[in-house]
Every structure is written in C-alpha cells, then in structure tokens.
Amino acid sequence: MCPACIAAATVWIVSGAVTGGGSGALITKVLRSRKFYPHISQKKGNVGHENTEMWTAQNNSEFERIIWLLSRGEATMATAILNTKVVGPAEWLAARKELLKKEKEFTRLRDELSRQRRELPWEKVEKDYIFEGPTGKVALTELFRGKSQLVAYHFMFGPGWEQGCPSCSFLADNFDGMRVHLEQRDVAFTAISRATLPEIEAFQKRMGWNFPWVSSNGTDFNYDYKVSFAKEDMTPGKRPYNFGTMDFPSDEGPGLSVFYKDIDGQIYHTYSTYSRGLDILLTTYNYLDMTPKGRDEANMTPHAMAWVRHHDRYESGGEAGSCCSGEAAKTSKLLEPVIAEFREEAATMRRMLERVPADKLTWKPHHKSMTLGQLAGHIAAIPDRTSGLAMGEGFDVKNANFVPPQPKDKEEILTAFEANVREGEARLRSLTDEKALQSWTLRFGDRQVFTVPRVGVVRSIMLNHWYHHRGQLSVYLRLLEVPVPVSYGRTADENPFA
Secondary structure, three states: OOHHHHHHHHHHHHOOOOOHHHHHHHHHHHHHHOOOOOOOOOOOOOOOOOOOOOOOOOOOOHHHHHHHHHHHOOOOHHHHHOOOOOOOHHHHHHHHHHHHHHHHHHHHHHHHHHHHHHOOOOEEOOOOOEEEEOOEEEEHHHHHOOOOEEEEEEOOOOOOOOOOOHHHHHHHOOHHHHHHHHHOOOEEEEEEEOOOHHHHHHHHHHHOOOOOEEEOOOOOHHHHOOOEOOHHHOOOOOEEEOOEEEOOOOOEOOEEEEEEEOOOOOEEEEEEEEHHHHHHHOHHHHHHOOOOOOOOOOOOOOOHHHHOOOOOOOOOOOOOOOOOHHHHHOOOOOOHHHHHHHHHHHHHHHHHHHOOOHHHOOOOOOOOOOOHHHHHHHHHHHHHHHHHHHHOOEEEHHHOOOOOOOOOOHHHHHHHHHHHHHHHHHHHHOOOHHHHOOEEEEEEOOEEEEEEEHHHHHHHHHHHHHHHHHHHHHHHHHHOOOOOOOOOOOOOOOOOOO
16 A cells, blocks of 8 residues: 555545545545555445445555445544444444443453452461551551551562652552542551662652552562562563563562451461452553543553553643642642651551550540540541641631540541541642741631741641640550550650660
C-alpha cells in the first residue's frame, strides 16, 4: 500500500472533509475506479445481497480492510479501526445480553476463587521483623495498628533509586482513598520498600501521598517474601519470583502480602500475589478495560506499561493524579515543619492509645474527671475537630460542647483516630501561606478573647491541646498499672536508648 495514498485518504476522513456517509460513497467510488487501489480484489458474490464487492485478505493491508468496510457502509472510521461494527438497537441489546451472561459467569468464578483464597492454609511468621518508620523502629506487629488483618504492599523501590517504580506508583495513587474503607473491615494497610526511610519520605512527599510506608532496609523481609533478589539469585531466568523462577528485569519486584494476628499476638502469613496477580488492584485498568480501545498497549515497547508515568511527569493531562497531590503542591511553607511534627506526634499518640486497656474504658481517677474512654476518644478526635476549627475565621466558645461522648469500645477509638489524623493532615496541607497568615478570632459571645494568625491556632489549639491530653492519658495509664510507652525519651517502663 502506498504511504502517500494512506496519508491522503486518512486526512480526508479524519479532517472532516468527507462526512460519514460521504466518506463511504467517496471511498466506494475510489475503489471502483481502481485508481488508488488497483490491487484490491473485487469479486462478485451473494453476501446478503447480490453484486457485492468482497474484500480479500490476500496481499491487502489492514488499512485496505478499513477502507473496504467504509465503502460498504458497515463501519465508521473509528469502528473500522477498532475492528467492530455499527448495528441497530435491537442487535446491540442482544449482543450485550450475550456478553452479560459471560460477565455474570466471570463474577461467580471470581467469588468462588475468593472463597478458595480464604481457605488457603496459613504459615506462622517466625521472624521478628523490625522496620524503620517516621518515628523510628517499628515491629511487624505494630503495623496492624489495632486491626487483626494487615495488607502489605511490596512497593518496588530499592536503596539508591532516585524514585519509586512508575507502575507501583500508578497503583499507589489509589491507596489513600481506599485505606479508610479497609479500616472499617478490620484491615490495616502499609507499603513496604527496601529503599531507606529518607528516600521513601522524599519520594512520598513529592507524590503527595499520606499512606503508611516503612523501610525494610537491613532486614530479610523483602527477600523472605520474594520481592528483592540477592546477588546469588541474579542469574538470568533464575530469580525466585511469582512462586517460580523467571528472568525478572530488576533486583526489586512488586507484590502484595496479607497477614493475620490472633488475640495472642501471633502473626500468620495468609496470602501473597505478584506480577499480574496485582492486576485487579489497578483501578485505572479496570476502567480502561470497559472502553472501546481498552488498555491500548499492544504496540508498547519495551513492555506493555511503558506508557505509565508518575502522575507528576505526564506532559499533559492537568493536575497530578494523586487524590492529595494537588493540595500537596500548594501547602504553606510555614506549615511544612508543623505537618512534619504532626506526623511524628501522631505516631506517639497511636502508641499511647494502643496501650489503653479495653476493659477499663469507664474507669476514671476522680468523680470530676473524664472516663478513660472519653479521654482516649477526645484525643482521637482532636486532629479532625481542631483542624476543622482552624479552617474557619474563628470560634465562639459559647457554642462548644466540652463533654466527650463515651466510646462503645477500643476499636471505635483506634478507627476514629486513624481517620481523624488523615483528615487533619489533609486540612493542614490545603493551607497556602496566605491562608496560614489570615486572622482567626476566638470569641465568647460578643466578647473577643484573642485574634491570632491561623498558623498560631494550629500550634496552640490543635497541637498543644493534643499534647496536654496525651500527658493526661499517661497519668491514667500509670494509675492503671499499664506500661507507659516512650514519647520524647525514656519512661519508667521503656528505654529507647538501652
């Protein structure tokens, strides 16, 4: 097929020089004149009606097939290229119902597969893995954050890498939004990489993500769960990945592992998946699979996902794709150190709340005091409530309710804490320098108590208020003979420097 002819015909059709019906008539005319395409076979036959020209594949290109379909009036330019056809409503509905049968069967098969996945035997986790998190050393058991189930995403990000894997990042753009929903079903989520913590934190900040992410650097964790490869495993075709050996193109690989912790604190490994087993987690692909062009990756090189970029590296497409990245990009420089402090203090608060004895929530040290449950619930609520106050122009103390509700159980406290910390940080990140310096007024009815910049409210009413109640909670724990965890230094029960 002559390249010049292809170009000419394509320009005519795509530019709108010829409309749908006109293009068919014009192309038919061209075909029959055999001036542009003298080598296209023309046969007479009875295909639906008499004297029909038939396209033959012999010596004819894909483009010629498209032109032939257009000449028959059986396709538009778009449908011809996508190898489908245009039909009437009745025929469309019939075809859709046929596909629906297969979709329903697929759904039933997937449900059955999920059931069988849940019935897999478990293996006991024998090692005490210690990771590096924003607040220091953190054990595997602490990643559960009060839940009995943990989903750990093995984020492909090795030490010394400039940035994390684009494909893992493609998937990670969905993590923050889904975490709150997982937590309602007794599931904690954490990403784990072998990159160092400073490398992780720098990349996470750039991407605008807030999900928990720890470093496994210096541990066996990645090697034990077959997502990092030791030097002896680097022989082509011999890397232990996806429950076999293969010629994997990197010394790090993606994956997902699931763990369960029983009431005695014993941890079990229940499931892991790798490679295309992660496909179901790629929300964007699920949408693309419903479109006419699908993933459109057939001609991608050197691999199918070569088109994927970090959401801040696409040449076009608007604002970055993370649910938080737009906010992160305009966060107040004044608040950056405050947000860093907030995240560190949240980890300390979490450790304190996890020590709250579930059977003592109604206990109080004095008849004028809050119950333990009220105090813990209040601490859990502060990041959301006070950051919400800070977003406004001020607050009237006469409208305040200073009696925290009694939570029904410890699970309610821990769940609320995680959700409120996320909401608090998101609000802080939404502040620009201009908004951070705007005035905020505390009133008591008609009386103005004080006016300060909004950043001052974050420091005093949000953070200092939080720390005050944490100190109060430590006293409650001490009176109940509960070991007090480390906050800024050693306690009578723990010494981080020993």
